[in-house]
Amino acid sequence: MKHHIFLASPHMSEEGFEQEYIQEAFESNWIAPLGTNVTEFEKEMEQKLGAGKAVALSSGTAAIHMALKAIGISQGDLVFCQSLTFSASANPITYEKAVPVFIDSESDTWNMDPKALKEALEAYERVGKKPKAVIVVHLYGICAKIEEITEICRKHKVPLIEDAAESLGTIYRGRYTGTFGDYGIISFNGNKIITTSGGGMLLVNTEDAVEKAEKVLYWATQAREPARWYQHTEIGYNYRMSNVVAGIGRGQLKVLDRRVEKKRAIFEFYQRRLAGLSGLSFMPMPENAFCNCWLSVIQLEKDCPVKPLDIMKSLEDEDVESRPVWKPMHLQPVFAGCEFLSREKELFITDKETGADNSVSGQLFERGVCLPSDTKMSEEDQERICRVLEKLWQIEGM
Numbered sequence: 346m347k348h349h350i351f352l353a354s355p356h357m358s359e360e361g362f363e364q365e366y367i368q369e370a371f372e373s374n375w376i377a378p379l380g381t382n383v384t385e386f387e388k389e390m391e392q393k394l395g396a397g398k399a400v401a402l403s404s405g406t407a408a409i410h411m412a413l414k415a416i417g418i419s420q421g422d423l424v425f426c427q428s429l430t431f432s433a434s435a436n437p438i439t440y441e442k443a444v445p446v447f448i449d450s451e452s453d454t455w456n457m458d459p460k461a462l463k464e465a466l467e468a469y470e471r472v473g474k475k476p477k478a479v480i481v482v483h484l485y486g487i488c489a490k491i492e493e494i495t496e497i498c499r500k501h502k503v504p505l506i507e508d509a510a511e512s513l514g515t516i517y518r519g520r521y522t523g524t525f526g527d528y529g530i531i532s533f534n535g536n537k538i539i540t541t542s543g544g545g546m547l548l549v550n551t552e553d554a555v556e557k558a559e560k561v562l563y564w565a566t567q568a569r570e571p572a573r574w575y576q577h578t579e580i581g582y583n584y585r586m587s588n589v590v591a592g593i594g595r596g597q598l599k600v601l602d603r604r605v606e607k608k609r610a611i612f613e614f615y616q617r618r619l620a621g622l623s624g625l626s627f628m629p630m631p632e633n634a635f636c637n638c639w640l641s642v643i644q645l646e647k648d649c650p651v652k653p654l655d656i657m658k659s660l661e662d663e664d665v666e667s668r669p670v671w672k673p674m675h676l677q678p679v680f681a682g683c684e685f686l687s688r689e690k691e692l693f694i695t696d697k698e699t700g701a702d703n704s705v706s707g708q709l710f711e712r713g714v715c716l717p718s719d720t721k722m723s724e725e726d727q728e729r730i731c732r733v734l735e736k737l738w739q740i741e742g743m
């Protein structure tokens with residue numbers, strides 16, 4: 346019997362570090378609300394990443410929400426957001442009744458196109474408008490052109506939020522992703538490179554990081570004033586990470602480098618093993634970047650007779666999980682009517698069924714497949730996956 350292969354599943358440390366930290370929490374009865382695991386996890390993340398201030402929260406989505414609030418986003422404000430991403434990057438914009446404007450990707454990094462961002466900022470400036478924030482994503486752990494984007498934002502004086510939910514461990518020129526923007530966010534959701542079962546972290550990298558982190562802590566704990574009674578002057582949220590969950594995080598952080606190494610080995614295996622399949626290419630590995638390879642993603646050329654859906658279906662028949670590339674936000678019904686800025690000036694639908702268009706992000710969506718990237722996979726498992734793909738190419742006589 347062949348076993349199921351996951352796309353990416355939780356992978357606790359071989360040493361059982363997580364259990365030790367959880368045990369500590371139980372013994373001290375610091376199950377909730379806070380305790381040393383939370384504060385230590387924050388410190389350990391700050392040290393590991395070289396971030397200003399870290400605040401442990403209940404999810405990556407909550408971290409984006411808190412970053413927007415810390416910037417002061419309110420009703421009607423514009424926020425520029427990368428279109429090719431998971432909806433959680435954009436949803437918090439609407440929590441504050443702000444207005445998302447989506448920016449296309451570039452083929453070099455699959456992430457926000459710096460040229461499209463620059464043009465968008467200039468076009469809005471010409472009509473006297475300016476976004477209150479920019480959200481860039483390091484999709485699948487691939488590093489965006491973060492220095493260029495940081496520079497553009499600095500020049501236009503717009504705060505930058507770096508969605509590093511998928512890129513924990515990715516390094517650009519010696520610096521971890523999540524530490525370039527004014528704010529960075531990390532996710533510890535179940536399928537991410539390390540997990541706490543569910544959780545997230547906000548990284549505050551501004552000059553007034555201590556103050557901003559304190560403010561976020563206050564909003565994230567129901568906006569309780571330091572009074573003897575329950576006193577509130579602002580609306581709060583229940584967004585803080587629990588001490589038990591933080592214990593899992595501390596254990597997982599110890600094996601982050603090991604997981605990155607394995608993810609990279611998985612990607613290299615696919616590259617080596619599938620190199621001969623014509624019309625198939627791999628996600629880019631940008632220069633000067635060390636990628637965590639959270640998911641291994643392939644692209645099929647337009648005229649490739651094998652289609653992404655063929656691959657996903659054949660893998661499913663073999664009890665192997667795979668996934669399409671994220672469907673861009675500008676193509677999502679929920680964001681219909683939002684502005685979208687691309688270098689592609691004439692947009693048209695290329696796939697009636699999925700609604701994909703000819704933008705860079707639309708094409709990455711239409712032609713991409715995320716291959717299983719579970720760190721528990723063996724080389725035999727990967728071999729099994731590669732044989733499924735090879736067979737498809739053989740059927741097509743390629």
Ligand SMILES: *Cc1c(COP(=O)(O)O)cnc(C)c1O
Binds near residue numbers: 403532
């Ligand atoms: C997972 C993810 C998030 C959200 O993180 P949660 O912890 O699940 O709330 C945000 N952005 C991207 C790109 C993600 O992949």
